[in-house]
Amino acid sequence: MKKVRRKIGKYEVGRTIGEGTFAKVKFARNSETGESVAIKVMAKTTILQHRMVEQIKREISIMKIVRHPNIVRLHEVLASQTKIYIILEFVMGGELYDKIVQLGKLSENESRHYFQQLIDAVDHCHRKGVYHRDLKPENLLLDAYGNLKVSDFGLSALTKQGADLLHTTCGTPNYVAPEVLSNRGYDGAAADVWSCGVILYVLMAGYLPFEEADLPTLYRRINAAEFVCPFWFSADTKSFIQKILDPNPKTRVKIEEIRKDPWFKKNYFPVKLGEDEQVNLDDVRAVFDDIEDQYVSERSEITEGGPLIMNAFEMIALSQGLNLSPLFDRHQDYVKRQTRFVSRKPAKVIISSIEAVAESMGLKVHSRNYKVRLEGVSANRVGQFAVVLEVFEVAPSLFMVDVRKATGDTFDYHKFYKNFCGKLGNIIWRPAGTMPNSNLRKQMTL
Amino acid sequence: MGCMNSKSVRKFPAREDSLDLAAETAFTVNEVEALFVLFRSISNSIVNDGLLSKEEFQLAIFKNKKKDNIFANRIFDLFDVKKLGVVDFEDFVRSLNVFHPNASLKDKIAFSFRLYDLHNTGFIERPEVKEMLIALLFESDMKLADDVIETILDKTFVEADLKQDGKIDTEEWETFVKRNPSVLKIMTLPYLRDITISFPSFIFNSTNVERVDETSTRL
Numbered sequence: 001m002k003k004v005r006r007k008i009g010k011y012e013v014g015r016t017i018g019e020g021t022f023a024k025v026k027f028a029r030n031s032e033t034g035e036s037v038a039i040k041v042m043a044k045t046t047i048l049q050h051r052m053v054e055q056i057k058r059e060i061s062i063m064k065i066v067r068h069p070n071i072v073r074l075h076e077v078l079a080s081q082t083k084i085y086i087i088l089e090f091v092m093g094g095e096l097y098d099k100i101v102q103l104g105k106l107s108e109n110e111s112r113h114y115f116q117q118l119i120d121a122v123d124h125c126h127r128k129g130v131y132h133r134d135l136k137p138e139n140l141l142l143d144a145y146g147n148l149k150v151s152d153f154g155l156s157a158l159t160k161q162g163a164d165l166l167h168t169t170c171g172t173p174n175y176v177a178p179e180v181l182s183n184r185g186y187d188g189a190a191a192d193v194w195s196c197g198v199i200l201y202v203l204m205a206g207y208l209p210f211e212e213a214d215l216p217t218l219y220r221r222i223n224a225a226e227f228v229c230p231f232w233f234s235a236d237t238k239s240f241i242q243k244i245l246d247p248n249p250k251t252r253v254k255i256e257e258i259r260k261d262p263w264f265k266k267n268y269f270p271v272k273l274g275e276d277e278q279v280n281l282d283d284v285r286a287v288f289d290d291i292e293d294q295y296v297s298e299r300s301e302i303t304e305g306g307p308l309i310m311n312a313f314e315m316i317a318l319s320q321g322l323n324l325s326p327l328f329d330r331h332q333d334y335v336k337r338q339t340r341f342v343s344r345k346p347a348k349v350i351i352s353s354i355e356a357v358a359e360s361m362g363l364k365v366h367s368r369n370y371k372v373r374l375e376g377v378s379a380n381r382v383g384q385f386a387v388v389l390e391v392f393e394v395a396p397s398l399f400m401v402d403v404r405k406a407t408g409d410t411f412d413y414h415k416f417y418k419n420f421c422g423k424l425g426n427i428i429w430r431p432a433g434t435m436p437n438s439n440l441r442k443q444m445t446l
Numbered sequence: 447m448g449c450m451n452s453k454s455v456r457k458f459p460a461r462e463d464s465l466d467l468a469a470e471t472a473f474t475v476n477e478v479e480a481l482f483v484l485f486r487s488i489s490n491s492i493v494n495d496g497l498l499s500k501e502e503f504q505l506a507i508f509k510n511k512k513k514d515n516i517f518a519n520r521i522f523d524l525f526d527v528k529k530l531g532v533v534d535f536e537d538f539v540r541s542l543n544v545f546h547p548n549a550s551l552k553d554k555i556a557f558s559f560r561l562y563d564l565h566n567t568g569f570i571e572r573p574e575v576k577e578m579l580i581a582l583l584f585e586s587d588m589k590l591a592d593d594v595i596e597t598i599l600d601k602t603f604v605e606a607d608l609k610q611d612g613k614i615d616t617e618e619w620e621t622f623v624k625r626n627p628s629v630l631k632i633m634t635l636p637y638l639r640d641i642t643i644s645f646p647s648f649i650f651n652s653t654n655v656e657r658v659d660e661t662s663t664r665l
Contacts, residue, residue, distance in 0.1 A: 034625045092627040113639070144627040146547045146636050312602040313562070313629045316578045319585055321517030322561075324545060326507045327488065328637040340586050395597045400588070430589070 007031070008085055009078055009296040011039060015306055017369060027090065036090035037075060044082055057288035060086065062130050065279045069271055070121035072141065072151045078296040079287040085296065091149045093142035096203075100137060101373075101386070102406050105206030108237060112266060114140075115200045117148040119264070120271050122192050123255045131188025135195035136175040137202060174198065174208045178223040178247045190249035193258070197244030204237065205230050209245065223247055236263050307347045307370040307391040307399065315394065318402070339417050340402045344429045347391050347399055354389055354401075357423045373406070376416075385412050387420075398429075467536060471543040473638075478539060485535050497532040498525075516581045520561055545635040554633040559619045569613035570606075572599060 006013040011028040018025035023042045030037060047053055063074040073089040096114065100106065106114070118140065122132065132139070134152060141149040177194035179186040201209045209227035212218035221227070225247040229238045240263040246252040258264050316322070318340075343350050347370060354372050358365045364375040370391040377384060385408025392400045405413040421428060464482075468475045488506040489498040503522045504513055525533045525541040533541075543549055544557045564574040576599055583590055590598075606614050606622040614622065623629050 029625075034621070036625065036627075093631075110636075110639070144630055145551075145634050146639070311605065311626065311629075312575050312579050312598050313606075314626070315598070316517075316562075316575075316582050317629060317632045319515070319517045319582050321507065321515035321519075321585070322521070322632045324507065324521070324542075324635055325637060326509070328484070328635070340588060342588050342590065395590075395594050395601075398590075398594060 040086040091141040096140040097137035111203035121150045310392045472546040472548040571613040
């Protein structure tokens with residue numbers, strides 16, 4: 001499986017790390033500095049079709065000027081004949097969404113901490129006239145140190161039309177303010193505040209405040225702000241969220257009022273902003289004013305992105321001996337919670353095999369970028385369990401599949417793992433001389 | 447040892463000790479005291495001496511004192527600053543500090559370098575990395591042919607060993623880590639941001655409530 005190196009200007013392009021309605025996001029490396037970046041690739045025709053050129057140009061110009069530790073930084077903009085490339089800071093720690101899914105819900109203090117960072121970021125942009133309009137946990141990234149980074153600020157203008165909202169929120173507008181749904185003109189600041197409130201609720205509850213099987217009921221509940229706080233929300237938290245999830249944008253709490261609220265101010269340390277730098281906007285003007293001699297060079301054909309490539313140290317970091325979290329988790333008995341196997345099949349074959357076996361076992365499957373999440377009911381029917389599998393390339397034509405329990409009972413997980421790997425036998429690679437069953441049996445030894 | 451013994455019977459460390467530890471780490475006084483409750487429970491799990499042994503450390507991580515692990519051993523050795531074979535509470539807190547989300551990147555890079563310099567040569571050398579990689583594969587019940595392991599090491603050293611002398615020095619390590627930040631994932635424990643919540647058996651009493659007020663005032 002030979003991969004063709006692809007370059008856009010000075011950026012060596014790697015795998016696809018995200019895919020949206022209007023853009024694809026690729027991992028890349030600045031070949032001059034070695035810095036990792038994310039490149040958002042958009043077709044020019046898409047922008048022209050939606051008559052968005054001036055608005056996007058304005059917002060990208062502002063985003064290039066914005067410097068905030070909780071906002072993904074926009075480095076530069078490039079264009080080819082047919083595409084626009086937005087070069088963004090690469091954020092390593094994954095999505096906050098994955099963390100919620102993994103942990104179920106966060107503590108009040110932890111939720112407040114992320115919320116404070118979110119409000120800082122949103123406020124900073126609002127002061128510069130940029131609104132997000134598509135705030136949701138999937139747009140909130142965590143860096144290597146657990147700090148929040150808001151992604152896609154100023155880049156969501158493309159999803160402004162009502163019809164597009166359904167697509168960008170996977171069919172249901174769970175995070176969207178009522179006035180946005182009703183398709184009358186709306187205040188971007190107030191709408192973003194509402195979305196922040198929904199996010200805070202999700203962080204602390206582990207589920208959405210508005211979630212219905214049918215859209216009319218969902219719309220009615222959002223418009224009426226008809227939601228219930230779970231019993232574990234403190235009275236202060238409940239009161240705080242109710243001020244934010246006010247269906248009337250005129251009376252909804254504003255960011256400066258949020259900042260003054262005692263709930264918000266607890267353990268709050270304002271972020272230190274650097275001086276505004278002198279920023280060159282020539283690249284933005286060149287891209288959007290369509291000066292042909294400014295086109296960036298594109299080299300070689302696009303090839304399929306592959307799984308993440310692991311180096312030796314990333315593999316070593318998988319060891320449970322390097323994970324000190326059990327020190328702080330005194331109530332959980334140790335069981336091997338991480339399991340993995342090796343395969344020599346092509347990565348896409350591995351993924352499709354996993355999906356097929358999971359579906360045959362009646363599990364719900366979510367796949368994205370060589371990562372698969374499986375959900376099912378536990379054997380005793382009492383709770384849910386979920387497993388995440390991720391494919392990594394460790395050597396040419398050699399892949400490691402990391403399998404880990406995300407939620408649910410550990411005993412259920414191990415029964416599942418044994419059963420699942422038995423069915424996957426044809427793609428699991430074992431060196432000559434190893435008995436398949438003995439290998440599985442050995443893995444189950446505690 | 448008399449000194450140590452008298453220390454171990456105390457319910458909490460002396461206030462001035464907590465203040466000192468809080469001043470030199472990212473932990474608050476309250477968090478230092480929460481860490482003491484944690485430390486006491488894990489350090490007395492085998493021998494009730496108020497000191498953390500390697501066996502007790504392994505037991506706390508794996509919940510199985512027979513489980514031996516090259517990486518947990520290595521972390522313990524780095525925590526064992528005085529090289530006594532046991533870790534006291536002060537060294538535990540100072541060492542754990544590097545895993546706090548607010549600890550500096552520089553300190554995390556330095557600690558991870560020493561972590562992977564298995565034989566304390568002052569460099570991360572290829573044989574050390576191979577030893578660790580094989581240990582990970584063994585732990586995961588994965589077997590790879592030796593030539594595959596060499597391929598993985600080749601690829602990694604091409605990227606990390608900029609001087610191509612077969613070993614990684616601190617400067618090369620810093621460059622490598624900044625290009626591959628996921629290598630430092632293990633250096634941050636989100637639990638430590640919220641330790642008084644994450645460690646539920648730590649319960650506030652009236653004395654501690656007063657201390658919280660003092661801490662708030664100080665901030």
